[in-house]
Amino acid sequence: MSKIYDVIVLGAGPAGLAAGLYAGRSRLSVLIVEKGQDGGQISITDEIENYPGQVVDQPESGPSLIARMTEQAKKFGAERVSDTIKEVSLEGEVKVLKGEKGEYQAKNIIIATGAHARPIGCKGEAEFLGRGVSYCATCDANFFEDFEVYVVGGGDSAVEEAMYLTKFARKVTIIHRRDELRAAKSIQEKAFKNDKLHFMWDTVVEEVGGDGILSWMTVKNVKTGEVTKIEADEDDGMFGVFGFIGTIPNSDIFKGSVEMDERGYIPTDADMHTNIPGVYAAGDVRVKSLRQVVTAAADGAIAAVQVERSMA
Missing domain, CATH: 3.50.50.60 (FAD/NAD(P)-binding domain)
Structure with missing residues (x-):
C-alpha cells in the first residue's frame, strides 16, 4: 500500500473508533487497522450502565454501543483494513507498519490496541480453556x-x-x-x-x-x-x-520502539503523546488510573485532535 495516511489508528475499540471519528471529522486521511472484531473487551460485555447519555434504566450491550461507534467513524471517512501487524518502524517522519496482508504508512500513529484478560494462573488452566x-x-x-x-x-x-x-x-x-x-x-x-x-x-x-x-x-x-x-x-x-482478575496490555509489538512501564503499559502525557514524536497511545494500552469506555473514548478524541493540531 503506497498511500501515506495522515494517521493510522491501531485498534477498533472505543479509543480507536473515537480517534478515527475525530480524525476523519477533521478531514485527515485516516486508516483504522483491526485484527479481530471491533470493540475489544467491551464487545463481550453484556450490559453497560455508566456511559454518559444512556437512557436511564435502559442499559445497553457493548456490541450495540460499538456498532454505533463503528458507523460514526465510517460516516466521517475513516478507512478500514483487517490485518495483524507484525512489525513496526516508528522513527522518522513516515511510520511504517508491516502486517500479514500488507504494509501501511502514515505520518502519525495512534496506538489503541487495548488489553486482554489476565489468566487466573492455576495449574490446568490452559488445558481446560473452552472446556470449563x-x-x-x-x-x-x-x-x-x-x-x-x-x-x-x-x-x-x-x-x-x-x-x-x-x-x-x-x-x-x-x-x-x-x-x-x-x-x-x-x-x-x-x-x-x-x-x-x-x-x-x-x-x-x-x-x-x-x-x-x-x-x-x-x-x-x-x-x-x-x-x-x-x-x-x-x-x-x-x-x-x-x-476476571485484571488485564495485560496488547503492546508486545511495540517493545523496543516505545517507552513502557514494567507491566507493558505505555506512558503518555495528558495529550496522549508517547516518547516518540508522531506516536500517540489511547485507551487501555496506556498508563492510566481508570480503564472504562468513557475514558478510552476521551483518550482517542484527544489523540486525534493532537494529530490534527500538529499538522496545522
Whole structure:
C-alpha cells in the first residue's frame, strides 16, 4: 500500500473508533487497522450502565454501543483494513507498519490496541480453556445454564459478570483472595442482595482438572494454608470457572520502539503523546488510573485532535 495516511489508528475499540471519528471529522486521511472484531473487551460485555447519555434504566450491550461507534467513524471517512501487524518502524517522519496482508504508512500513529484478560494462573488452566474455563461471561454463560459456576476476582468486572452469570447458572460463587471486594460500592450493594451469588473469601484457585471437561478444582485459603478440593455435583458432571482478575496490555509489538512501564503499559502525557514524536497511545494500552469506555473514548478524541493540531 503506497498511500501515506495522515494517521493510522491501531485498534477498533472505543479509543480507536473515537480517534478515527475525530480524525476523519477533521478531514485527515485516516486508516483504522483491526485484527479481530471491533470493540475489544467491551464487545463481550453484556450490559453497560455508566456511559454518559444512556437512557436511564435502559442499559445497553457493548456490541450495540460499538456498532454505533463503528458507523460514526465510517460516516466521517475513516478507512478500514483487517490485518495483524507484525512489525513496526516508528522513527522518522513516515511510520511504517508491516502486517500479514500488507504494509501501511502514515505520518502519525495512534496506538489503541487495548488489553486482554489476565489468566487466573492455576495449574490446568490452559488445558481446560473452552472446556470449563472462560474469561467471557457474555460468550459462554449459556453453556452453564442450571450449573454451578465460580468467578475468580473481586473488582468491578468480576462482580458485574458474576451477577450476569446468575441469570443462567444455578449458583455463582465469587472466589477472591482478599476478605472484601474491590468493586465500586454501588456494584457491591447489588451483589450482596443477589440470592444466587455467594462468596469464598481469602481464597485462590490452585488447580483445575477433569476428564476432558472441567469437573474439579483445588482452592487454597491464603490465611490458613488449607487446600480444599471442590468437585462438580454428580448429576451435573461439570462446572465453570470464569477469570476476571485484571488485564495485560496488547503492546508486545511495540517493545523496543516505545517507552513502557514494567507491566507493558505505555506512558503518555495528558495529550496522549508517547516518547516518540508522531506516536500517540489511547485507551487501555496506556498508563492510566481508570480503564472504562468513557475514558478510552476521551483518550482517542484527544489523540486525534493532537494529530490534527500538529499538522496545522
